[in-house]
Amino acid sequence: MTTAPTTAGTVRRPSPERRRQRVLTVVLGVISLFTVAPLFAVVVLAVSPADAPTIPYALPDSLTLDNIVRVFTIGEFPLWLFNSFVYSTVSVIVVLLTASMAAYALARKRFPGRNALLWAIIATLMVPLQATLIPTFILVARLGGVNTLWGMILPTLANAQAVFLIRQFIRELPDDYFEAARLDGAGEWRTFVAIVLPLIRPVLATLAIFVFLWHWNDLLWPLVVGQSDQARTLTVGLATLNTETVSTANVMAATMVSFIPCLVIFAILQRQIVAGITAGGVKG
Structure with a gap:
């Protein structure tokens, strides 16, 4: 040569x-x-x-590490951390479960008004949070949900974006899986649990990160509902630290502690996200 x-x-x-x-x-x-x-x-x-x-x-x-150790003695910091964890974790679990069930019905079931229902769900994405803040607070207050975690969590469980994204993912699944399930005599719940959920794990992992981050970093709604010091989340608590006689180093230490759970969640679920991107690239 x-x-x-x-x-x-x-x-x-x-x-x-x-x-x-x-x-x-x-x-x-x-x-x-x-x-x-x-x-x-x-x-x-x-x-x-x-x-x-x-x-x-x-x-x-x-x-x-004195600043990080000291921050756990400032105010109700451990309680704020616990409230944020419950607020984010419960919301992720319930949102993914309800959104995936609704998305499965909208993607694979035929019933009157399905398209109208889908467009109604999509239309809610165009309504800003500030427009529904006062009516939502009035409803939660009448139910006795002020200064409670369930009052903070309940209005955030209906996630139209999650429903839409999961529906688009389920629509792309091969029909052979569902035909085989029907021939095997599987009911709707068994088909959903045994076939749909394992196949949509990449989009569920992606949404889990987004929903967790949204709730973990949420400030406006927890600020309105959690009016007492014991009902505050971490973001609201960090905002109050700036108004108190707390050093900048301690505030930064509390901020650093606050984003550690986000990094842990991403590290746990990143493999599922990469798998979903790879599968999408191979399919395309």
Whole structure:
């Protein structure tokens, strides 16, 4: 096998496509630095001594965990953490269960008014939360749900976006699975549990992260419903720390503790998300 002779000293220029990739890499790297900078500042302030500068430019000379330990003694921080965990976890479980059941009926069952019901569900996505905040609070207050976790959770369980996304996923499932289930004598519930749920695990994992993050970071609704210190979630509690005589390092330590559960949830479910993306790419 012969190779074409090359002239000594000739510099091979990169192709236009490779130059575009390099420029894109640099741009994305700069954007990533701006994105990570606030997180870096939070972590550095959380592990810095009390006399460290408010705006960190580098790692301090000495690191300490005193701020993280002390934050659990500020106010009702452990209770706020527990309330946020219950608020987010219960909402994720119930939303995924009810949304997947509704999506299965809308995707695979034929009944009068199915399309009208679907469009009505989609139309609720166009209504902003602020427009329904006062009526929802009045209903929850009349039911005695103010300053309770169930009053905070109940109005957030009807998730139209989750229903729509799961329905689109179920529609793409092969009909052979459902025909085989009918021939095997499986009922609707067995078909849903044994066939539909295992096949839609990627979209359920993705929605689990989104729903968990939405509830974990939610501020407006928990602020309206949880009016007492014992009913506050972590986001509302962190907002109140800024109005109290609490050092910046302690507030940053509480903030760092607050995003650890989000990282854990993503680490647990990321394999399912990657599997769903891979399956979608192979199918396409």
